[in-house]
Amino acid sequence: MTSFLSSNAELIITIVKIVILLFIVLTVNAYLTWFERKVVAHMQSRWGPHRVGPHGLLQPLADGLKFLFKEDPTPAGVDKFVYYLAPLLALALALTSIAIIPFGPDPIRLFGHDIYLGIAPPDLNMGILALFAITALGVYGIALAGWSSNSKYPLLGGLRSSAQMISYELALTMSVVGVLLLAGSFNLKEIIAAQGKHPERGILGWNVWPQILGFICFFIAAVAETNRVPFDLPEAESELVAGFHTEYSSFKFAMFFIAEYTSMITVSCLCSIMFFGGWLSPFPASWTFTHYLPSAILIPFGLWVIWDGIRYETIFGKIILPGAGTVIAALGALFILFPDVNEFIQGPFWLLSKIFVFLFVYVWMRGTLPRFRYDQLMAFGWKLLLPVSIVNVILTSFAILRWSPQ
């Protein structure tokens, strides 16, 4: 038994990491729907979900149960194999892309093994290429769902989505070439390291400043790739009922849903890593007092959650919220007490904060922007986004030739 464990340690560690990451991603997905509904509701002067649990926090659980227990009819005349394959494909590809993201710079040392945060090995040289390869295949989930449903609205949604994703994939790929030129690598870790070459510059060293054009193009194209507002034409409910997933119900619908939210997380990770320094702190390295920022956020937040829970009249709110608040505040205190732990969580803390900001921007856009018309969408992608991203590549190449150290 011990020999089996020691000889297959890498494999077992990877499997455990996959299970943990899967659990985290699915939970975050569920609470992202809660977050989105809450934020959009407040933008529209509504309360959002607030009946199920304190602040509606158990709403995702109720939604999940509903997805599991709903009747799951297969419409007549569908192409069965493709109809079942499509949601699986969408979900599998979305979850695979998360595996390539590194979440922290330093490994944890456990049982004599260096365990890096993130599933892919840290020296994965084709990181960004692999992500694009997975994104390139992602369109099949939607296109095939639309085609196999044997219904006109899904077919139109599927066609729209294929055309949209082909058009915006070009701009998406071209817009990161500038970052790759600056870093000289496809490796996500090295892309971050290139932005931290001068630790004293902090936020000024990030790629977003020299690559502002690239960032704008990348973010717009990425939103279009994830089929979110204002590019959610494949599921435009006023024209196409629900677009490509009209004929899907129950858990097969949930799979599309999870896939969409997972790709939102992936895109947020990519934006943070490629343009916003990944796990680098925005402050100069000499400002060591900023290392207490995680605690300075966690402890007041935990205390607020305790205070908020005590006001509840239900036993549920009185127990759950103060309990969660105590854990959060204790975590904050732990980081102050153990400097080693505090150093370790700096990287993941900044990366997760940046991911959170981008997820908020996604929701913000959904609450703000109207949907594009189809011809506007195509014209925008081909006539504006693609030329601008190509100009960005040319400008970056010239700048590197002119001012590079060699």
Add this chain to the structure above:
Amino acid sequence: MTPQLVVFFVLAALAVIGAASLILQKHPIHSALSLIVVMVALAGLYLLMGAEFVAAVQIIVYGGAIMVLFVFVIMLLNAGVEEHTSISKMAGPPGLLLVVALAGFIAATIARSTESVQTASQTGAMASTKGISNMLFKDFVYPFELTSFLILVAILGATVLAQREKH
């Protein structure tokens, strides 16, 4: 059996099954899906040989862009199930002959090669990307530029043909 060998046989089997299924499937979408399986399996084989860049490009260009266009056109035309006619008398015997000849040729080549099959050393994406770009933009720059010129002409030709009805 090393793990690499196991992965190789799985991918090789996937590619062969996908290719056979491409021909045998009756519906165009199923054929297109089989072709995607072949493309992805080939990318896996490239990856196994350490050609990370080529593998990624194989999936991005063939698996992504080109096959999406295939699927897109099939969906747009709403192509139905193909009707299989009885095999053409002209095509049957010569086709079989060609298959036997090709299989024999490949088998003979493999049998005659003295070196055992080797996998390339792991060089890393950037190294192989550097190698590829050096070849493309230094050693073979004229053929490369000529090819892109040819593609440009083809694009212009397609645009002109598509616009002709207006005049």
